[in-house]
Amino acid sequence: MGAFFTSRIVSDILIGAAQGVLVGLIALSLVLIWQSTHVLNFAQGAMAMFAAFCGMTMLEHGLNYWVCVLISLVAAMLLGGVTERVLVRPLYGKAEINSIVVMVGFLGILESGASSIWSGMARQLTSPLSQTYFTLGSKTLYLSPFSLFQIGSALTLMLGVAALFRFTKIGLQLRASALAPEVSRLLGVRVSRMLTLGWIISSAVGAFAAIIIATSGSGLFPSNMDGFFVFGFIAAAIGGLESPGGAILAGLLIGIIQTFVADYLSPSWVAFTPVLILVLSQLVRPAGIFTKNTTRRL
Amino acid sequence: MTTSPSLPHLKLDNISIRFGGLHALSNVSFDVHSGEIVGLIGPNGAGKTTAFNVACGFISPNEGAVSYPALGQTSLKPHQLARAGIARTLQGVGLFDHMTVLENVMAGGQSRAHGGVVAGLLGLRSAARSEHSLRADALAQLDRLGISQFAAQLPSAIPYGIAKKVSVARSLVTNPSLLLLDEPASGLDENELSEFANLITQLRETMAVLLVEHNMDFVMPLVDRLVVLNFGQVIATGTPHEVRANPDVLAAYLGVDQ
Amino acid sequence: MKITQILLRLRYSSLGRLVLALLGTVVAICVVLLVSAQSDTYIANAGAMTIAILGLSLLTGWSGQVSIGNSGFMAVGAFTTGIWANHHQSSPIIISLLLSILTGAIAGLLVGIPATRLKGPYLAGMTLAFVTAMVPFIQSLGKLTGGSGGLFFANLSSPSWFANLSGDPQNFIVANYRWAATVSVVITGVAYYFMSNLFASRAGRAMRLVRDNDVAAELMGVNLGRVRVGAFVISAAYAGLAGSLVALLSGVARADNFGLALSIEILSLLVLGGIGTLSGALMAGLLAAYASTLIAKLNALFGLNPYSNLGSNSQGIIFGLLLVVTMLTAPQGMAGLLKKISHLRARKEAE
Ligand SMILES: Nc1ncnc2c1ncn2[C@@H]1O[C@H](COP(=O)(O)OP(=O)(O)OP(=O)(O)O)[C@@H](O)[C@H]1O
Ligand SMILES: [Mg+2]
Numbered sequence: 063m064g065a066f067f068t069s070r071i072v073s074d075i076l077i078g079a080a081q082g083v084l085v086g087l088i089a090l091s092l093v094l095i096w097q098s099t100h101v102l103n104f105a106q107g108a109m110a111m112f113a114a115f116c117g118m119t120m121l122e123h124g125l126n127y128w129v130c131v132l133i134s135l136v137a138a139m140l141l142g143g144v145t146e147r148v149l150v151r152p153l154y155g156k157a158e159i160n161s162i163v164v165m166v167g168f169l170g171i172l173e174s175g176a177s178s179i180w181s182g183m184a185r186q187l188t189s190p191l192s193q194t195y196f197t198l199g200s201k202t203l204y205l206s207p208f209s210l211f212q213i214g215s216a217l218t219l220m221l222g223v224a225a226l227f228r229f230t231k232i233g234l235q236l237r238a239s240a241l242a243p244e245v246s247r248l249l250g251v252r253v254s255r256m257l258t259l260g261w262i263i264s265s266a267v268g269a270f271a272a273i274i275i276a277t278s279g280s281g282l283f284p285s286n287m288d289g290f291f292v293f294g295f296i297a298a299a300i301g302g303l304e305s306p307g308g309a310i311l312a313g314l315l316i317g318i319i320q321t322f323v324a325d326y327l328s329p330s331w332v333a334f335t336p337v338l339i340l341v342l343s344q345l346v347r348p349a350g351i352f353t354k355n356t357t358r359r360l
Numbered sequence: 361m362t363t364s365p366s367l368p369h370l371k372l373d374n375i376s377i378r379f380g381g382l383h384a385l386s387n388v389s390f391d392v393h394s395g396e397i398v399g400l401i402g403p404n405g406a407g408k409t410t411a412f413n414v415a416c417g418f419i420s421p422n423e424g425a426v427s428y429p430a431l432g433q434t435s436l437k438p439h440q441l442a443r444a445g446i447a448r449t450l451q452g453v454g455l456f457d458h459m460t461v462l463e464n465v466m467a468g469g470q471s472r473a474h475g476g477v478v479a480g481l482l483g484l485r486s487a488a489r490s491e492h493s494l495r496a497d498a499l500a501q502l503d504r505l506g507i508s509q510f511a512a513q514l515p516s517a518i519p520y521g522i523a524k525k526v527s528v529a530r531s532l533v534t535n536p537s538l539l540l541l542d543e544p545a546s547g548l549d550e551n552e553l554s555e556f557a558n559l560i561t562q563l564r565e566t567m568a569v570l571l572v573e574h575n576m577d578f579v580m581p582l583v584d585r586l587v588v589l590n591f592g593q594v595i596a597t598g599t600p601h602e603v604r605a606n607p608d609v610l611a612a613y614l615g616v617d618q
Numbered sequence: 619m620k621i622t623q624i625l626l627r628l629r630y631s632s633l634g635r636l637v638l639a640l641l642g643t644v645v646a647i648c649v650v651l652l653v654s655a656q657s658d659t660y661i662a663n664a665g666a667m668t669i670a671i672l673g674l675s676l677l678t679g680w681s682g683q684v685s686i687g688n689s690g691f692m693a694v695g696a697f698t699t700g701i702w703a704n705h706h707q708s709s710p711i712i713i714s715l716l717l718s719i720l721t722g723a724i725a726g727l728l729v730g731i732p733a734t735r736l737k738g739p740y741l742a743g744m745t746l747a748f749v750t751a752m753v754p755f756i757q758s759l760g761k762l763t764g765g766s767g768g769l770f771f772a773n774l775s776s777p778s779w780f781a782n783l784s785g786d787p788q789n790f791i792v793a794n795y796r797w798a799a800t801v802s803v804v805i806t807g808v809a810y811y812f813m814s815n816l817f818a819s820r821a822g823r824a825m826r827l828v829r830d831n832d833v834a835a836e837l838m839g840v841n842l843g844r845v846r847v848g849a850f851v852i853s854a855a856y857a858g859l860a861g862s863l864v865a866l867l868s869g870v871a872r873a874d875n876f877g878l879a880l881s882i883e884i885l886s887l888l889v890l891g892g893i894g895t896l897s898g899a900l901m902a903g904l905l906a907a908y909a910s911t912l913i914a915k916l917n918a919l920f921g922l923n924p925y926s927n928l929g930s931n932s933q934g935i936i937f938g939l940l941l942v943v944t945m946l947t948a949p950q951g952m953a954g955l956l957k958k959i960s961h962l963r964a965r966k967e968a969e
Contacts, residue, residue: 102739104686104746152946158738160945162684163889166742167941170882174934178927288878292750295743303740330758333751340744341732416837442839450837456830458894467827471839473820477848480819481812483632487819530838 068201074321076204080278082317083216087271088287088294089301089309090220091264096303098240098260101150104165107291108172109145110268111284113138114276115180118187127190131273135266142265146258176284184281193278212274219270220310223263227306236260289333293317296336300343367429368393369538369568370446375414375424377407377592384410385592387424392538394430397560397569399579399600402589403612408572409451411589412540415570416441416448431537442471447531448540451572453523455515461526462511465498466491468533494533501529505559520547528559539563542572557582580604588612629896635814643807650799655792658799659867660907665802666863668903669809671888672896673856676813678885679894680822681849682829683734686881687745690752691854693876694718694725695861697756700769700871707772715805715862722858723851730850734843749878756873763873773869774798798867805863806903809856814896816852825849879934886941892953901952909933 066072088107095103103109117134121127149168153161191208227233238246239256247253275290276282297316301308316336323335368391377385385407392398400408413419415426417438427434433444441448447468455464473494475487502508505525510518515526528544545556553575560582563569573579579586580600588596588603590612596603603609628634650658670692678684695718702714733744757766764770776797781790816822824845827835832842865871887906892898913933914924922929948955 096739102743104742149942149946159678159682159684159893160949162686162739162742163885163945164942166686166882166885167938167945170879170886170934170938170941172938174931174938178931178935181927182931285878288750292743292747296747299740299743328758330755333754337744337747337751340747344732344735344740418833418836438833438836439839439841441837448837450834454831454834456827456834458830459826463823467823467835467838470820470824470827475820477816477821477852480816480821481852483635483812483815483819485632488632491818491820 073204078318078321080209082314085293086310086313089297089313091268092298093306093309094264101161105168107287108169110272111287112172113269114272138265138269139262142261146261173284184283186281187277296340369430371427373425375421383592390587392568392570394568397583399583399586400572406589407592445537447536449527451542465530468530469494521552539569639811646803655795658795662799662802664907665806666860667906670860671902672813672899673853675899677853681825684742685745687749688857689876689880690749691722691857692861695722695858696865696871699862699865703771718858718862719855723855726851726854730847734846753873753877768872886937892951895953898953
């Protein structure tokens with residue numbers, strides 16, 4: 063039994079799953095925004111990074127890790143709300159290119175801004191939980207207390223968002239405003255507030271992922287979400303941008319496949335793997351693997 | 361391209377289209393011959409535009425087949441239509457928003473002009489010459505419809521009636537042998553309507569016309585034959601006189617269940 | 619008729635476009651020979667940027683496909699040039715340039731075929747994925763590309779006749795700067811000429827038709843897939859040329875110089891200049907020439923140390939801000955503003 067859990071394949075799956083849930087979180091945060099406002103937020107990763115900086119640099123002033131996380135999440139919510147109100151609102155109903163360009167510009171501002179406030183150097187965040195892998199006998203089991211927390215908290219967050227949307231009145235209003243804004247408005251839903259709320263929730267989800275990424279990986283630095291944003295986008299796109307469950311699943315798969323590619327083929331192919339997956343999935347089903355097929359409207 | 365008078369220009373043979381559970385067209389058959397003006401009428405949502413979309417290859421039918429016997433063609437892709445001599449206007453206006461009226465009409469001759477990307481980059485003479493003649497033809501079309509004073513305007517700056525004329529001018533640049541018009545007269549005033557009727561009558565000389573229109577007073581005197589659709593089914597065909605006398609048609613238009 | 623109007627008329631005939639491009643190039647060469655050597659380095663780089671911007675303007679402004687991956691194609695061009703230069707030291711630069719155009723075009727074809735099946739944000743996202751994958755990929759190629767340290771090779775140096783011609787024959791350093799800028803300006807002129815031809819051609823119109831209304835475009839006989847891929851290939855070929863020029867000017871090709879930041883810079887300049895018009899792309903090129911000077915002046919104005927955190931990042935912040943503000947307030951950029959002003963003036967004169 064122990065030999066199974068420490069086998070090469072299971073090890074790859076465990077490492078990949080720990081990465082994959084983070085990709086899934088980013089993908090989820092993108093889907094939340096896309097569903098409500100039909101904007102693909104190219105600054106999502108950068109916003110998460112910026113918010114993470116706001117809180118996690120307090121570690122250096124001796125604050126408790128979890129307090130710093132809390133500060134980051136509050137910062138993320140503020141940033142998300144303000145961004146929607148100030149930058150995104152004027153873009154509704156405009157050509158797609160306008161929102162893409164504005165969000166790409168915002169991405170540039172946030173990354174350069176973070177470099178000028180906190181410098182471009184990577185900061186190591188002291189992990190609140192051990193990151194040493196467990197051992198089974200003489201073999202390594204590729205799980206650590208932190209990676210357990212990573213997988214567990216990500217799954218909890220995903221379930222939490224799902225429950226919010228499915229079982230609460232706010233969730234119902236959020237879904238209604240995304241699906242049929244005009245009707246919802248007539249029924250008395252404050253649609254514009256709901257759109258802002260969508261951005262706030264999404265932004266918090268993204269920031270949480272950024273904190274975990276920075277703690278578990280190469281530290282916190284201004285461009286450290288670039289790669290994860292791309293993976294998250296690809297996961298969301300494979301799911302069709304409309305399907306939260308599909309996005310999470312695709313994220314998990316991307317994490318695992320990447321680990322296998324790095325282990326069995328070559329680490330230099332890791333970066334291209336998600337692009338290839340995206341291309342293949344789009345060739346098979348352009349509308350997304352997890353959405354119902356729609357024909358072109360003329 | 362040989363056009364024989366005995367073969368139809370457009371032939372829809374037992375076409376059925378389903379969008380999910382919706383039967384947009386069921387076993388629809390009709391054809392359009394050279395020198396003929398055929399009206400395709402029916403209430404909103406009857407499937408008229410869908411029939412156009414099938415005829416143009418935008419939608420492939422679940423059952424049945426489209427062919428263009430007189431043009432020697434079966435099932436064309438949309439971008440092959442123009443070259444085969446088939447032109448269509450879109451419901452609404454369907455102009456290119458960021459291009460002037462003249463450029464819009466020149467676009468109609470896109471399939472006729474010369475030169476690919478490389479010829480374009482190099483600025484080859486032949487390409488320039490074909491652009492020149494295309495420009496002249498486009499201007500002539502605008503003249504014919506009496507709207508050449510709008511040549512330099514953007515579509516957003518001209519009245520709706522003019523925009524509709526521009527879209528017709530655009531489809532005439534190639535001198536098509538089959539013309540599909542989707543509600544070309546909606547939004548035109550009395551004057552414009554009679555001018556437009558004259559134009560279509562002239563076109564009969566050189567091409568087959570399939571016309572979708574809601575305005576009965578406009579269609580009835582104009583067409584040779586009518587095809588009436590309701591809920592995706594052909595409920596009547598015949599001369600305007602016959603169709604007018606058909607109780608099913610009356611029922612469909614008055615919204616009575618047949 | 620005013621002289622500007624006569625010049626504008628010229629672009630309607632192919633001979634006129636040639637005259638315009640020649641005139642512009644000659645004027646630019648005169649400027650190159652008159653200004654300081656420092657300014658010449660800016661002009662030389664701005665030439666390369668202008669070429670990349672022309673390519674992006676075609677793809678994004680014209681065919682309506684937003685790309686934030688064109689710096690990846692520039693990387694392809696730069697490394698083609700670097701690898702070639704290291705293996706064939708004596709080959710003339712025109713070979714490097716043509717090879718880079720070719721490899722850029724091939725990369726454009728490979729990315730374009732799948733990309734053109736995507737729409738709007740999906741497409742932009744895929745080009746982003748391409749450029750973020752490209753940097754580590756090039757670095758992982760080891761010896762061929764010099765890894766993360768990059769590739770070093772001989773940069774452009776002035777032939778002796780040019781050094782003799784341009785005043786002080788003793789001062790080879792200045793002559794080198796002038797020569798580099800002259801070469802860059804000439805290449806830019808040629809690239810502009812071809813692009814202006816394409817703008818006025820049937821193929822160019824096909825791209826705009828697809829952007830404005832793809833259904834109607836198909837009815838006009840346009841093969842959507844082919845036109846979209848064609849735009850990608852030409853755009854990538856221009857990016858490859860730009861990358862090659864960047865490499866030749868500096869004698870270095872480093873993968874991380876061609877990352878997302880460069881793509882954002884190109885896009886910002888294009889949006890500022892005016893997306894979808896040739897004049898907009900040219901204005902973007904002028905901005906590129908002045909950008910670093912302007913940023914340095916701004917830094918000095920606010921008393922920023924250019925090597926401090928804020929000073930070294932002010933360029934990124936300013937570009938980002940300009941991009942956002944332009945898109946929200948004047949999406950047609952400077953070219954659009956100028957057009958509006960001249961329209962207003964014409965109307966006033968008419969009254
Ligand atoms: N791509 C599509 N997907 C799903 N349903 C469609 C699609 N295109 C059309 N329909 C449906 O098929 C039916 C027929 O539509 P169609 O546009 O052909 O009607 P029409 O006769 O042209 O009506 P109108 O007079 O309003 O233009 C309608 O119920 C429409 O909603
Ligand atoms: Mg219709």
